[in-house]
Amino acid sequence: MTAFTVDLADAHDPLVLAVDVGSTASRGGLYDARGLPVAGLRHKVRHAFTTATDGTSVIDPRQVLAEVSEILQAVARPYLAGRIAGVALDTFASSLVGVDSGGDPLTPCFTYADSRCAPQVAELRAELDEAEVQQRTGCRLHTSYLPARLRWLRATRPEVVARVARWLSLGELLTLHLAGTTGVGTSTAAWTGLLDRLGGHWDPQMLAVAGVAPHTLSPVHHPDQPLPGATSRLPALDGAAWFAVVADGYAATVGTGGRTGGGLVASFATSGAVRAQVPAAVPRTPPGLWAYRVDGATALLGGALNDVGRAASWLTDTLRLDGGLDELLVPDPEPGTPLVLPFLSGERSTGWAAGARAVLADVSAASTPQALARGVLEGVALTYGRVVAQLREVTEPREVLASGRASQALPHLLQLVADVTGLPVTPVTIKRSTLHGTALLALDTLAPGVERATPTTGPTLDPVAGRADYYAERAAAFEELYAAVVA
Known part of the structure; x- marks a missing residue:
């Protein structure tokens, strides 16, 4: 072991494959039970949001799905079969994709930076007591969150909204297509502005304000709850547990030692x-x-x-x-x-x-x-x-x-x-601290008794x-x- 990495021959099982979808790239890597990245088993695909002067900030969810598929194939090599015990994923927070009944995207992925719903933020601030909403959900009324974004979609794209069967975060879409099941991590749900922060469940008032029914949203999963019924076509991931997507800010906090x-x-x-x-x-x-x-x-x-x-x-x-x-x-x-x-x-x-x-x-x-x-x-x-x-x-x-x-x-x-x-x-000088945190969250469940390595x-x-x-x-x-x- 040198610095903050480990060779595969010295890695402690079980291994975790972690994926981070950020603002500028998707990246993934293998981590051992101590939370050390395995040398040579990582992959990165760059991307960029599509932006415009009107506040547009989106990315094609199919493009990201192709990126993550490429990462899984590059990292989960056949000779690792039986060693990878889990797949964990984080993405940039407050993403939104509308999908049809088959799970296929009907919209681009709207990112946290898309500000076209600013008029709807003004509407909500006129209708609601923002201080009370913040204390209940933990979030202010802002273009970063989904109540205003969902209202904007209803106002500007009603024909698309009428076809949407489910509203997913980007990470939920990825696990749905890659593992055949999905669920939303508690932190990802919290970043929407639709979650009751004390109860940990979808907030009825904010769902009504946003115009969405509870059945169009995924069940909320804490990070120690693997997704039920997950499967993968890659032999190296056969039998691996898949975890609900977490928000990158939470993963970064954990990976930095917070x-x-x-x-x-x-x-x-x-x-x-x-x-x-x-x-x-x-x-x-x-x-x-x-x-x-x-x-x-x-x-x-x-x-x-x-x-x-x-x-x-x-x-x-x-x-x-x-x-x-x-x-x-x-x-x-x-x-x-x-x-x-x-x-x-x-x-x-x-x-x-x-x-x-x-x-x-x-x-x-x-x-x-x-x-x-x-x-x-x-x-x-x-x-x-x-x-x-x-x-x-x-x-x-x-x-x-x-x-x-x-x-x-x-x-x-x-x-x-x-x-x-x-x-x-x-x-904290380790590289890819967000990816490190995503792996640690999965290891809490998969290898609870193993002492973790201290970041440099x-x-x-x-x-x-x-x-x-x-x-x-x-x-x-x-x-x-x-x-x-x-x-």
């Missing part, structure tokens, strides 16, 4: 999030956060950010800087840096203003491209700080565990987050005391600008 200790888990990818695992019965959700039920006893409390790696990519493409972005974050902060609300693609936590756009303030003729870039990335760190501030109303965090591509590409962004939040930040980490970044006043002032100015322009 089930132990008193830490928060922060994801730094195209988008971002900060999450804490809490008891499912936590009585109150702070107004800017969500509380997603994930199993029989626990929930994830946290908030999501639309623009993290996306903000970095925009800076690189737009400003054409000499040198990298990360080196701009090394020096101490300087007064006069532009103040930026970094909402390039709308806001989720904490204000949930889907139509928000980026705002650059305090820009003068002396502002350099480097200063603008520093201002944008400080703004990203401040948005993480806003989520952490509300998490402190319910939790007592001691540190932040950080993972994701952007945390590795911009390591000094983690120092900014430490300085903004006043919490030490520890980078980098040096912890402690807050720099001399920067606290600067970032406190920036946070106050951020809120003032937000109140004037967005709220």
Whole structure:
């Protein structure tokens, strides 16, 4: 065994085949009973959402089905027959596909980023007490969730809706076609905005608001409940248990180590999030956060950010800087840096203003491209700080565990987050932490007595005391600008 991987000859059975369908690719790999990825047994297929200026953000579900089929064939090789005990799947959350009675898609897969249902969000906010809905479901009224999206479909595509026999998440569609059965994982159900967060069942009022009948939705399965009657045509998967799809945010939290200790888990990818695992019965959700039920006893409390790696990519493409972005974050902060609300693609936590756009303030003729870039990335760190501030109303965090591509590409962004939040930040350096978490959830059932390997980490970044006043002032100015322009 070297680093965080294991050769097949040294892998401990049972093995789990995990699949992660993300925003930019589908990937899969084999994990042993300790949660270690098996060297050489992984596969990745890139993809992209189809987007448009009207808010469209979709992907062809048949394309993703072909991708995952390719991954299974590449990883589940015939000589592994009898060793693979389970297949586990996560996808990006809040996806939706309408299917006919045979399970064939009638719609594209609508993603969490599709904002065409913004008018329906406004309708729902006029009809319902949003604060009460959030406390009951754990979700705000927003374009990311399904009540508004289903209303929009009824209003704009009634002829398609009339033909839909079932509404599935993307992961449910995949297991239906690949394993002959399906069910929705508790976390995936929670990310819809249609689940009662305390009872763990579909919420009657929100189903009525969305215009869907309970029988058109799948049964809710906790992650320790394999799908009944699952089968596969691949010999290496004969007899393997299949698990209901889980949300990628839950898998990332587990894979980063967020089930132990008193830490928060922060994801730094195209988008971002900060999450804490809490008891499912936590009585109150702070107004800017969500509380997603994930199993029989626990929930994830946290908030999501639309623009993290996306903000970095925009800076690189737009400003054409000499040198990298990360080196701009090394020096101490300087007064006069532009103040930026970094909402390039709308806001989720904490204000949930889907139509928000980026705002650059305090820009003068002396502002350099480097200063603008520093201002944008400080703004990203401040948005993480806003989520952490509300998490402190319910939790007592001691540190932040950080993972994701952007945390590795911009390591000094983690120092900014430490300085903004006043919490030490520890980078978790394993690759594919989301895939790792998906495998661990299946192993909880398949290999409960096996000690799991501890993910590798980098040096912890402690807050720099001399920067606290600067970032406190920036946070106050951020809120003032937000109140004037967005709220």
